Amino acid sequence: MKYDNYDVAVLGCGPAGLSAAINARVRNKKVLVIGADLCSPPLHKAQKIENYLGLPGLTGGELLNRFMDHFEMMEIERTTVKASGIMEEPDGFTVLLGEEVLHARSIVIATGIPYKSTLPREEEMLGKGLGYCATCDGPLYRDKDVLLVGHSDEAEAEARFMAEICRKVYYLPLYKGSWLDDERIQIINERPVEIIGQDFVEGLKVKDGQVYNIDGLFILGGETAPDRLIPGLLIEDKHIKVNRQQETNIPGVFAAGDCTGGPYQVAKSVGEGQVAGLGAARFASRQA
Amino acid sequence: MKYDNYDVAVLGCGPAGLSAAINARVRNKKVLVIGADLCSPPLHKAQKIENYLGLPGLTGGELLNRFMDHFEMMEIERTTVKASGIMEEPDGFTVLLGEEVLHARSIVIATGIPYKSTLPREEEMLGKGLGYCATCDGPLYRDKDVLLVGHSDEAEAEARFMAEICRKVYYLPLYKGSWLDDERIQIINERPVEIIGQDFVEGLKVKDGQVYNIDGLFILGGETAPDRLIPGLLIEDKHIKVNRQQETNIPGVFAAGDCTGGPYQVAKSVGEGQVAGLGAARFASRQA
Structure with a gap:
């Protein structure tokens, strides 16, 4: 897949992301949705949703199917490749997507319930022997001892790479x-x-009490917290800070749904997605 | 109809009001919706709504019917009598509803696109010879000359009453x-x-240029602006000021939908209605 320039790139394909996408599309914008294979696992698991106005009594899975049907009707591009970084540019944003790079005039973040740390003190130790990308930081650990925590089998390739140099x-x-x-x-x-170590990672303790002495620790394949994805993005109480127009502190970056705070509910996400999608479309038009 | 005590009273039965009501009901609250016969005339007139996630391609009327079906399924009480005033009490709110008085622990305002004045300088002249309730202020105009502007035939009874004393x-x-x-x-x-007159109403000019000299002017049966309905309610840029929890400046009073600002869109209203309805339910529980 070759990526083009987009008016609006939407991160996430839960209710907020899909709503943002269709709303930007209705405004005639070129939209890309970047989302996992299964959109919104929490909704998918919900037994019954009674409070999304107009569609009562469906299971979470059924409601999600209705949402996907609507989304597919709108012929919006979609990729399941994970975004690994977003950089501000004078005319919009560069989005790193696997091996590809694409450009979007505006961004909607709709990545769901906030990232939970894998370990206590994770944030504090970031850059002090703890990282989220082994292939990026690997050379620092040549001939040293490292431990990689893998959230999915995608992390195994990084372990093999590290085995060559560590x-x-x-x-x-x-x-x-x-x-x-x-x-x-x-x-x-x-x-x-x-995590063992004060100023720098020295080891990792596991549940049975054993400590592995290491020089570097990597946590791989977990969710990427939005403020790591977009440097400078303002977080407040673990949620992306937005105003009532769903604008974040970065002009052109909007956020919607659970990532902006509770209640974690479908209609709230769909409504915020609409406001964010329309706002992103308007921002993209001004940049054009 | 005899009115009881309610946990949540919802003013308005458009998308925001209905969403607030079903969400408070899902939280097991006793809810009353106060709304006109035809809920949301603007939605009713919409040709086609493409951007309410999950229900594409319906006319405004069809979408509203889906909403009403869902609402009726939930067995929530509803009245078409217009609220004429809301007063704060230590344990909630007193709502004046025609000849009746009811009590609600919390309020959701979802009255739609903000009230437009009938005449320039209407706000400025309020209480200076201009009023919205002839039967209330009538005695002040005994043996004087008054003009009543009627938005609907409900105003005719007030004209007859004034004819007896003016x-x-x-x-x-x-x-x-x-x-x-x-x-x-x-x-x-x-x-x-x-409106003719600086410190006090002296006359009303009509389109053909004629001026009717009067001592009092009444505008009747139009929408009631929310801040006239609930004294002290903070308005900003013609919209009810709310935070991201849809709380107004008055504890226990929430607002949702077009009355809180643009974009005037269905999903935004439904989402805000959800947040307001859940917030009002929580507030009512704390009061119980």
């Missing part, structure tokens, strides 16, 4: 299934509980 | 149809354009 590589998978089988890599089948 | 009564209907036929009352079939 002295010792531990891999702690947080998912079920079969894990990589590589004699250079030691698998740790335990829950991680505590 | 010297001269003019009646200017702003609606089509047949008007009252009363020899004591002079009908003016013209558009009102200007």
Whole structure:
């Protein structure tokens, strides 16, 4: 897939993201939705939704199907490749999408319930021996000992890469299934509980009490917190700070749905998605 | 109809009001919706709504029917009697509803696109010879000359009442149809354009240039602006000021939909209605 320039890039394909996308599309904008295979796992799991006006009595899955049908009717582009970074440019934003780079005039963030840390003190230790991209920071750990926590099997490739340059590589998978089988890599089948080290990462303690002494710790394949995705984005009480126009502190970046705060409810997300989508469309028009 | 005590009283039955009502009902609250016979005339007139997620391609009327079906399923009480005033009490609010008085622990205002004045300088002249309730202020104009502007035939009873105590009564209907036929009352079939008088109402000028000299002017049966309905309610740029929790400046009073600002769109109203309805339900629980 080759990516073009877009008026509006929407991150997330839950109720807020889909609503933002159709609203920008109705304003005749070129829209890309960047979202996982399964849009909104929390909605998908909901037993019954009684309070989305006009569509009572559906299961979460049925309601999501109605949303997807509407979305597909609008012929909006969609990708399941994960965005790894967004940079402000004079005329909009550059979005890193796997190996590709695309340009969007405005952004809507609708990434759902805020990122939860994998470990206590994660934020505090970021850049002090803790990272979220092994291939980026790998060279710093040449001939040293590292531990990689993997949220999904996508992280295994990074473990193999690190095994080529590091002295010792531990891999702690947080998912079920079969894990990589590589004699250079030691698998740790335990829950991680505590980062050891004050000024710099020195080890990781797991649930059975054992401490693995390391020089570097990577947490991979988890959600990317929005303020790591877009540097400078203002967070307040763990949610993206927005005003009633769903504008964030960065001009051209809008946010909607659970990532902006509670109540975590469908109609609230759809409504905010609409306001964000219309706002992003208007912003894109001014940039054109 | 005899009115009881309610947890939540919702003013307005457009998308925001209905959404607020079903959300408070889902929280097991006793809810009353106060709304006109036809809910949301602007939505009713909309040709096609493409951007309410999950229900594409319906006319405004069809979408409103879907909303009403959902609302009726929830078995929520409803009245078409117009609220004429709301007063704060230590344990909630007193709502004046025609001849009846009811009590509600919390209020959701969802009265739609803001009230437009009938005449320039209307706000400025309020209480200076201009009023919105002839039966209330009538005695002040005994043996004087008054002009009543009627937005609907409900105003005709007030004109007849004034004819009993005033010297001269003019009646200017702003609606089509047949008007009252009363020899004591002079009908003016013209558009009102200007209030004459600086410190006090002295006359009303109509479109053909004629000026009717009067001591009092009444504008009847139009919408009641929310801040006249609830004294002290903060308005900003013609809209009710709310925060992201849809709270107004008065604790226990929430607002949602077009009355809180643009964009005037269905999903935005439904989403805000949800947040307001859940907030009002929570407030009512704390009062219980």
